[in-house]
Amino acid sequence: MPELPEVESLAADLRERALDRVIDRADIAEFSVLKTYDPPLAALHGATLADVTRHGKFLDLTVSTGSSQLHLITHLARGGWLRWREEIPPQPARAGKGPLAFRLRFTDGSGFDLTEAGTRKRLAVYLVKDPADVPGIASLGPDPLAPEFTADVLGGLLAGRRTQIKGVLRDQKIIAGIGNAYSDEVLHAARMSPFRLASSLNPEEVEALHQVIVETLRSAVERSAGLAASELKKEKKSGLAVHGRAGEKCPICGDVIREVSFADSALQYCATCQTGGKPLADRRLSRLLK
Numbered sequence: 599m600p601e602l603p604e605v606e607s608l609a610a611d612l613r614e615r616a617l618d619r620v621i622d623r624a625d626i627a628e629f630s631v632l633k634t635y636d637p638p639l640a641a642l643h644g645a646t647l648a649d650v651t652r653h654g655k656f657l658d659l660t661v662s663t664g665s666s667q668l669h670l671i672t673h674l675a676r677g678g679w680l681r682w683r684e685e686i687p688p689q690p691a692r693a694g695k696g697p698l699a700f701r702l703r704f705t706d707g708s709g710f711d712l713t714e715a716g717t718r719k720r721l722a723v724y725l726v727k728d729p730a731d732v733p734g735i736a737s738l739g740p741d742p743l744a745p746e747f748t749a750d751v752l753g754g755l756l757a758g759r760r761t762q763i764k765g766v767l768r769d770q771k772i773i774a775g776i777g778n779a780y781s782d783e784v785l786h787a788a789r790m791s792p793f794r795l796a797s798s799l800n801p802e803e804v805e806a807l808h809q810v811i812v813e814t815l816r817s818a819v820e821r822s823a824g825l826a827a828s829e830l831k832k833e834k835k836s837g838l839a840v841h842g843r844a845g846e847k848c849p850i851c852g853d854v855i856r857e858v859s860f861a862d863s864a865l866q867y868c869a870t871c872q873t874g875g876k877p878l879a880d881r882r883l884s885r886l887l888k
């Protein structure tokens with residue numbers, strides 16, 4: 599799933615390639631993808647791409663229609679991706695069983711496809727006058743790469759929250775842009791158990807966690823800067839120390855990377871680095887072993 603660093607790079611890549619290009623047409627190939635109906639997608643025809651930015655994990659294409667500005671916003675969800683194409687077929691995308699969800703074509707013939715792998719279709723597209731009209735954007739917590747995101751701000755967000763730090767870091771309403779992968783990475787770098795209660799961190803731990811959040815995301819953004827959309831997934835994977843690496847060796851201490859599974863996700867961590875050498879209980883695993 600693309601998180602803050604990947605969406606940041608997608609935005610930069612699109613700015614580089616397509617700023618000032620004029621939109622020929624935009625079509626949905628999967629009916630459920632489009633979450634808004636006013637203005638209609640046809641309002642994009644003839645509009646100029648004015649900017650591409652990011653709100654948390656949402657990608658925001660600002661287009662100018664001459665008289666006003668509209669925002670074409672997408673959330674790629676878990677299996678979604680953006681694929682730039684120098685040549686896009688001029689006929690509208692047809693609804694089908696394939697991964698294609700949305701297609702945008704510029705008048706010069708270039709454009710991009712939004713695709714979604716898997717059977718659970720969660721990719722979302724919105725066309726709005728104001729990004730805040732998208733409920734998921736209106737409710738976003740602070741952006742961890744914004745200058746306002748200080749250790750004090752983080753301390754305020756964690757105070758009184760008697761929930762596990764892993765869930766707090768992933769909650770878009772608390773902090774914008776961090777998902778399952780980078781929360782694993784942040785907690786590993788901070789040498790902190792994913793099950794620590796957020797409210798139990800002392801000021802030094804908050805300070806250290808803040809520094810690790812900013813450094814982890816910033817270095818991921820720097821690594822993917824200048825990469826095309828097609829190269830981002832590989833880069834993300836190669837930069838991860840523990841996430842998605844259960845069974846491999848921890849790059850810091852050499853212990854085996856362990857996993858805790860949940861209904862529809864899993865977290866990875868190093869027991870030596872993060873939990874005093876004690877493996878965390880994996881309820882699904884113990885149920886299987888009974």
Ligand SMILES: [Zn+2]
Nearest residue numbers: 848851868871
């Ligand atoms: Zn380790």
